[in-house]
Amino acid sequence: MDAMGPVVVNEDGSLSRIANWPMLTDREKEVTQRRIAKRNKERLDRLREAAKENERA
Known part of the structure:
Protein backbone atom coordinates (compact mmCIF):
# COMPACT_ATOMS: atom_id res chain seq x y z
CA MET A 1 0.00 0.00 0.00
CA ASP A 2 2.89 2.41 0.63
CA ALA A 3 3.74 2.29 -3.06
CA MET A 4 0.36 3.89 -3.75
CA GLY A 5 1.13 6.86 -1.55
CA ASN A 20 1.78 10.98 -9.62
CA TRP A 21 3.13 9.48 -6.38
CA PRO A 22 5.52 7.02 -8.10
CA MET A 23 7.12 9.89 -10.04
CA LEU A 24 8.00 11.98 -6.96
CA THR A 25 11.49 12.03 -5.50
CA ASP A 26 12.05 10.75 -1.96
CA ARG A 27 12.31 14.33 -0.69
CA GLU A 28 9.06 15.33 -2.44
CA LYS A 29 7.35 12.30 -0.92
CA GLU A 30 8.52 13.25 2.59
CA VAL A 31 7.27 16.82 2.23
CA THR A 32 4.01 15.69 0.66
CA GLN A 33 3.35 13.16 3.41
CA ARG A 34 3.81 15.81 6.10
CA ARG A 35 1.54 18.28 4.34
CA ILE A 36 -1.12 15.67 3.62
CA ALA A 37 -1.08 14.45 7.23
CA LYS A 38 -1.57 18.00 8.55
CA ARG A 39 -4.31 18.80 6.02
CA ASN A 40 -6.06 15.47 6.62
CA LYS A 41 -6.17 16.16 10.37
CA GLU A 42 -7.61 19.64 9.80
CA ARG A 43 -10.25 18.32 7.40
CA LEU A 44 -11.21 15.42 9.65
CA ASP A 45 -11.55 17.80 12.61
CA ARG A 46 -13.86 20.06 10.54
CA LEU A 47 -15.91 17.10 9.33
CA ARG A 48 -16.28 15.76 12.89
CA GLU A 49 -17.33 19.17 14.18
CA ALA A 50 -19.89 19.52 11.39
CA ALA A 51 -21.27 16.06 12.20
CA LYS A 52 -21.62 17.03 15.88
CA GLU A 53 -23.47 20.21 14.94
CA ASN A 54 -25.80 18.24 12.67
CA GLU A 55 -26.58 15.89 15.55
CA ARG A 56 -27.53 18.85 17.73
CA ALA A 57 -29.85 20.32 15.11
Missing part, protein backbone atom coordinates in the same frame (compact mmCIF):
# COMPACT_ATOMS: atom_id res chain seq x y z
CA PRO A 6 -0.76 8.48 1.30
CA VAL A 7 -4.54 8.59 1.51
CA VAL A 8 -5.92 12.09 0.98
CA VAL A 9 -9.08 13.16 2.79
CA ASN A 10 -11.00 15.46 0.46
CA GLU A 11 -13.12 18.42 1.64
CA ASP A 12 -16.30 16.33 1.37
CA GLY A 13 -14.81 13.43 3.33
CA SER A 14 -14.16 11.20 0.34
CA LEU A 15 -10.75 9.57 0.00
CA SER A 16 -8.26 9.63 -2.84
CA ARG A 17 -4.59 9.09 -3.61
CA ILE A 18 -1.95 11.23 -5.29
CA ALA A 19 -1.89 10.17 -8.95
Whole structure:
Protein backbone atom coordinates (compact mmCIF):
# COMPACT_ATOMS: atom_id res chain seq x y z
CA MET A 1 0.00 0.00 0.00
CA ASP A 2 2.89 2.41 0.63
CA ALA A 3 3.74 2.29 -3.06
CA MET A 4 0.36 3.89 -3.75
CA GLY A 5 1.13 6.86 -1.55
CA PRO A 6 -0.76 8.48 1.30
CA VAL A 7 -4.54 8.59 1.51
CA VAL A 8 -5.92 12.09 0.98
CA VAL A 9 -9.08 13.16 2.79
CA ASN A 10 -11.00 15.46 0.46
CA GLU A 11 -13.12 18.42 1.64
CA ASP A 12 -16.30 16.33 1.37
CA GLY A 13 -14.81 13.43 3.33
CA SER A 14 -14.16 11.20 0.34
CA LEU A 15 -10.75 9.57 0.00
CA SER A 16 -8.26 9.63 -2.84
CA ARG A 17 -4.59 9.09 -3.61
CA ILE A 18 -1.95 11.23 -5.29
CA ALA A 19 -1.89 10.17 -8.95
CA ASN A 20 1.78 10.98 -9.62
CA TRP A 21 3.13 9.48 -6.38
CA PRO A 22 5.52 7.02 -8.10
CA MET A 23 7.12 9.89 -10.04
CA LEU A 24 8.00 11.98 -6.96
CA THR A 25 11.49 12.03 -5.50
CA ASP A 26 12.05 10.75 -1.96
CA ARG A 27 12.31 14.33 -0.69
CA GLU A 28 9.06 15.33 -2.44
CA LYS A 29 7.35 12.30 -0.92
CA GLU A 30 8.52 13.25 2.59
CA VAL A 31 7.27 16.82 2.23
CA THR A 32 4.01 15.69 0.66
CA GLN A 33 3.35 13.16 3.41
CA ARG A 34 3.81 15.81 6.10
CA ARG A 35 1.54 18.28 4.34
CA ILE A 36 -1.12 15.67 3.62
CA ALA A 37 -1.08 14.45 7.23
CA LYS A 38 -1.57 18.00 8.55
CA ARG A 39 -4.31 18.80 6.02
CA ASN A 40 -6.06 15.47 6.62
CA LYS A 41 -6.17 16.16 10.37
CA GLU A 42 -7.61 19.64 9.80
CA ARG A 43 -10.25 18.32 7.40
CA LEU A 44 -11.21 15.42 9.65
CA ASP A 45 -11.55 17.80 12.61
CA ARG A 46 -13.86 20.06 10.54
CA LEU A 47 -15.91 17.10 9.33
CA ARG A 48 -16.28 15.76 12.89
CA GLU A 49 -17.33 19.17 14.18
CA ALA A 50 -19.89 19.52 11.39
CA ALA A 51 -21.27 16.06 12.20
CA LYS A 52 -21.62 17.03 15.88
CA GLU A 53 -23.47 20.21 14.94
CA ASN A 54 -25.80 18.24 12.67
CA GLU A 55 -26.58 15.89 15.55
CA ARG A 56 -27.53 18.85 17.73
CA ALA A 57 -29.85 20.32 15.11
